[in-house]
Amino acid sequence: MPSQLLDILSYVFYKKNQDYINLSELKIGKTAIQLSDTLKINIKNHSNGELMNIIKPMLPSNYIFGKKGRSIYLFRKPPQDIIYDYTLKHSTLTLNRIASILPFTKEEFTLSVNTLIQNGQIKISIISQSKGFGCKIIPISYKKLTDEKEELKKAYDSLLKGKSYVKIFELRRYVNWSKEQFDSTIQKLWDDKVIELQESNPALLNDDEKKDSYRDKNNGLRILLIWRK
Numbered sequence: 001m002p003s004q005l006l007d008i009l010s011y012v013f014y015k016k017n018q019d020y021i022n023l024s025e026l027k028i029g030k031t032a033i034q035l036s037d038t039l040k041i042n043i044k045n046h047s048n049g050e051l052m053n054i055i056k057p058m059l060p061s062n063y064i065f066g067k068k069g070r071s072i073y074l075f076r077k078p079p080q081d082i083i084y085d086y087t088l089k090h091s092t093l094t095l096n097r098i099a100s101i102l103p104f105t106k107e108e109f110t111l112s113v114n115t116l117i118q119n120g121q122i123k124i125s126i127i128s129q130s131k132g133f134g135c136k137i138i139p140i141s142y143k144k145l146t147d148e149k150e151e152l153k154k155a156y157d158s159l160l161k162g163k164s165y166v167k168i169f170e171l172r173r174y175v176n177w178s179k180e181q182f183d184s185t186i187q188k189l190w191d192d193k194v195i196e197l198q199e200s201n202p203a204l205l206n207d208d209e210k211k212d213s214y215r216d217k218n219n220g221l222r223i224l225l226i227w228r229k
Contacts, residue, residue: 003161003163004038005035005038005039005055005058005059006059006060006159006161006170007167007170008031008034008035008038009021009074009076010159010170010173010174011173011208012025012026012031013076013173013174014173014176014212017176018082019075019076019077019081019082019085019176020073020074020075020076020082020102020103021073021074022071022072022073022103023048023051023052023071023072023073023074024048024071026043026051027043027044027051032044039054039055041054048071048072049072052065052072052074059074060158060159060161062076062077062158063075063076066079066103066104066105066108067105068103068104068105071103073103076158076174078112079104079108079109079111079112080112080113080115080116080119080121082102083098083102083104083109083112083113083116083137084116084121084122084139086098086101086102087122087137087138087139088139091136091138091139092136093136094127094129094134094135094136095113095124095134095135095136095137096134096135098137113137116137120140121139121140122137122138122139122140123137123138123140124136124137124138125137125138148181148185149185149189149194151175152171152175152185152186152189153227155171155174155175156171156225156227158174159171159174164226165198165224165225165226166224166225167209167213167223167224167225168186168197168212168213168214168222168223168224168225169205169208169209169210169211169212169213169223171225172212172213172214173212183214186214186225187216187217193228194227194228195225195226195227195228196225196226196228197214197216197222197224197225197226198222198223198224198225198226199220199221199222199223199224200223200224201223202221202223205223
């Protein structure tokens with residue numbers, strides 16, 4: 001069940017192109033049907049708090065829950081990583097605007113921004129506004145501070161779930177890199193014998209999952225990734 005649950009959640013993260021989910025969104029449409037079938041309950045009959053308590057023991061330790069207002073969110077990355085990634089995509093937004101959009105309390109947002117400043121990942125710029133002054137977050141670098149291999153290994157460990165492999169489409173969706181960056185990175189690691197890319201039964205994947213797997217140099221479909229010891 002944990003594997004099926006994570007497959008569903010990974011797809012929701014992927015489709016939303018973000019690393020957090022409002023639990024209310026899991027009770028809508030196809031996702032609600034899939035989760036209800038997987039958990040053997042009708043999730044629409046349970047409050048978000050009850051749903052959180054049901055799925056929490058099934059999730060990896062890096063998946064955490066948080067609240068903002070009356071909403072409960074599931075995060076698969078630390079708050080500072082989510083804030084940093086968001087500033088890369090929305091560099092024109094003010095600090096207050098980002099704080100209002102992202103699902104963190106004032107205390108969580110303040111702590112995370114201060115951590116990013118202390119780590120040298122962002123700086124704060126004062127800007128003039130029609131009513132006084134405001135602030136903007138400026139990322140120091142438009143590249144991840146950890147290198148690609150370390151980031152990929154961290155994602156791999158998060159998705160491992162007691163198995164000896166991860167599904168490539170899950171890993172691709174988790175790191176949320178561009179196709180070019182992801183493909184070139186795993187090909188380089190494969191060439192260097194750091195990882196092994198294996199075939200599997202493609203009938204077990206839907207079209208989107210096949211698309212997000214990996215085509216090798218001979219156009220063979222690689223589905224599983226194993227990190228060599």
